[in-house]
Amino acid sequence: xxxxxxxxxxxxxxxxxxxxxxxxxxxxxxxxxxxxxxxxxxxxxxxxxxxxxxxxxxxxxxxxxxxxxxxxxxxxxxxxxxxxxxxxxxxxxxxxxxxxxxxxxxxxxxxxxxxxxxxxxxxxxxxxxxxxxxxxxxxxxxxxxxxxxxxxxxxxxxxxxxxxxxxxxxxxxxxxxxxxxxxxxxxxxxxxxxxxxxxxxxxxxxxxxxxxxxxxxxxxxxxxxxxxxxxxxxxxxxxxxxxxxxxxxxxxxxx
Numbered sequence: 001x002x003x004x005x006x007x008x009x010x011x012x013x014x015x016x017x018x019x020x021x022x023x024x025x026x027x028x029x030x031x032x033x034x035x036x037x038x039x040x041x042x043x044x045x046x047x048x049x050x051x052x053x054x055x056x057x058x059x060x061x062x063x064x065x066x067x068x069x070x071x072x073x074x075x076x077x078x079x080x081x082x083x084x085x086x087x088x089x090x091x092x093x094x095x096x097x098x099x100x101x102x103x104x105x106x107x108x109x110x111x112x113x114x115x116x117x118x119x120x121x122x123x124x125x126x127x128x129x130x131x132x133x134x135x136x137x138x139x140x141x142x143x144x145x146x147x148x149x150x151x152x153x154x155x156x157x158x159x160x161x162x163x164x165x166x167x168x169x170x171x172x173x174x175x176x177x178x179x180x181x182x183x184x185x186x187x188x189x190x191x192x193x194x195x196x197x198x199x200x201x202x203x204x205x206x207x208x209x210x211x212x213x214x215x216x217x218x219x220x221x222x223x224x225x226x227x228x229x230x231x232x233x234x235x236x237x238x239x240x241x242x243x244x245x246x247x248x249x250x251x252x253x254x255x
Contacts, residue, residue, distance in 0.1 A: 005240070009247035012225055018068055020219035023209055025063040029077035037094050041130055042079050045092040048172060054081040054090055058201045072097055080204060086197030088136050088179065089204060092172070095129040095149075116236070132172040134179035137196040137207055143214075144186060146179035148172075154232040158218035161211065162186075223252060 031039050046056060057080045066075045074096040081090045133147035145163045153165030164182065166175055187193060198204055219225075227245045234241040 005243045005247050008244045009251055012230075012244070013248060013251060015068070015071075016219060016224040018064060020216040020224070022216075024065075024212060026060045026205060026208070027063050029059040029061040031059070034075065034077055036074060037076060037096060038128065038130075041094065042092065045079060045090075045132070045172065046081070049081045049090055052176070053084040055084070056081050057089075057204055082198060082204070086199050087195040088134055088183070089198070089207070090172075090176070091131075091133045091135070093131050095131060097128075129168050131168075132175050134176055135207075135211075136179070136183050137198075137210070138186075139194045139196055141210070141214075143211060144179070144182055146175055146182060148175050155229055156218070156222065156226060158214050160214050223254070224248070 031042070050056070059077050059079050061075065061077045065071060065073070076093050076095065078091050078093045082088070083090070129149070131147065131149040133145060133149060135143060135145050137143050141160060143161045145161060146166075147163070148166040148168055148170040150165055150168045153163070157163045162182075164178065166178070183195070187195075196207075198207060225245075225248060227242070230241040230245050230248075231238060234244075
């Protein structure tokens with residue numbers, strides 16, 4: 001068994017089970033505790049959305065993500081705002097790498113002969129990503145989500161969550177415009193459908209829980225990760241994706 005394949009499968013399963021098993025713990029976040037991030041970008045997000053009549057709701061950190069032993073992402077926090085009528089929530093966060101873990105992954109990849117893929121992943125992950133997302137929940141329990149967190153689009157979503165992902169770097173204004181266009185289209189297609197409104201941090205917290213439980217149920221239904229998802233994560237290495245998938249199944253006792 002190739003050591004890199006075994007480690008990759010273990011890491012994927014550990015991450016999926018940790019991220020999709022039970023409710024998250026949401027902690028209040030203070031800017032002073034996140035000086036390693038670009039706080040000016042958070043404030044710019046706030047000002048841009050206040051100019052569009054969005055209202056600030058909360059800054060939160062997800063404890064399980066920050067404490068994960070497998071995450072390559074430095075501690076981050078999510079800034080959330082809500083539109084004037086309460087139908088659209090806007091989120092912003094930064095994805096900055098944990099350099100120590102990223103370098104160790106690069107060295108393991110090189111040691112296992114991944115001379116092209118390991119450096120490619122390293123340099124792709126090296127740059128801090130500024131992620132925005134817009135979410136609307138409907139009365140039937142379905143959601144639409146529009147985001148520029150491009151990598152999240154590699155993972156499947158339950159049929160109750162209609163997601164659209166733009167490339168990293170797409171301006172928040174363009175992502176917002178697309179979300180409102182998608183929302184308008186959905187309502188035109190289903191005249192009886194109504195968006196759910198929220199106005200408080202507590203209501204936002206309850207919405208997060210509802211959405212996460214849908215995602216968790218979907219992950220368990222697909223046995224944590226599908227072959228198609230692994231292929232999307234390794235577009236230049238289909239043989240590696242297939243090997244990791246078979247190792248995931250082996251570790252789960254499916255083969």
